[in-house]
Amino acid sequence: MTITPVKPAEARRLIEAGAKLVDIREPDEHAREHIPGAANVPVGALDGLDTGDCAVVFHCRSGARTDANASRLAAAAEGPCYMLEGGIEAWRRAGLDVALDRRQPLELMRQVQLVAGGLALLGVVLGFLVNSGFFALSGFVGAGLMVAGATGWCGMARLLKLMPWNRRMAATLA
Template sequence: MNYSIEKPDQVFLNHTPADVCIVDVRTTAEVKAKFLPSAVHIPLQTFSVNTLQQAINEQKPEKIFLLCHSGRRAEMAAKQLEGQIPSSIVVIEGGIQAIEKMNPNWVVTQGKTVSIERQVRIAAGTLVLSGVLAGLFVHSAWFALSGFVGAGLMFSGITDSCAMGLILAKMPWNK
């Protein structure tokens, strides 16, 4: 691991968000609902070394701070950058939630949006319920749909990655 993870109180010990280079890797819908005004937005699904370099232009920050909802997607972005840029990479632990808890005045809230995590739970629940109902009323083979979704949820929990979340992040309502 060539990146570090720091709590917001350490990141902003002597600085405000406007003083440091923060890259937000959440979806556009999430950023529209709640954001740090000084952060550069590059959704994880389009994140790469090239998009990062284009976004920060000619800045040559000593450290680049990665931000997401809670920290997981920022770590995924940090892994993409390992050894490819001269700046130090720091993942902000706890994401925008932790920053908002630390200093609510720094975070701008514009409205409600359904987070990717909630969208995954809604979609998974809908698929499981549909599989059970179709299994009862149409054909017992439909129970396999519920089993498949359950297996996917187990895999997601074990690996801490979520294919359904990545697919949902690409949907038009999350752009």
């Protein structure tokens, strides 16, 4: 089965006609912002997806994740299969409803990006202003990002998951 790209207006028409909308992002991303009525089924949990023979519209944030997993998504759907071009970002730009819960923390990967960038910048500034040994902080952060990219394991993400604001979010998702 193939997956057909659709623009937001067409996706909305399909959903109104009975298609199931499936958000393939991670639960922390979905909790912060989602299209109302979308079921959250991350790519890693597609085996549990039950669509029956109804049409399915898959989406992610920008469309890149959906496109990268198109064959896997098409295989998981039992009926006609579509992907929202441009993801939730295109949906929002088209003026369609998006539920945003600012009480939820930023997505974990955005938190990692902010902390890693801040620590790298801090290491450079302190290296120039205080002691050149602080450059090692930037090197350590860079090495951690390289390990995360090469292995898929991110120590900073694991540490950030333990922070109180992220534990609260996990409790609301359970």
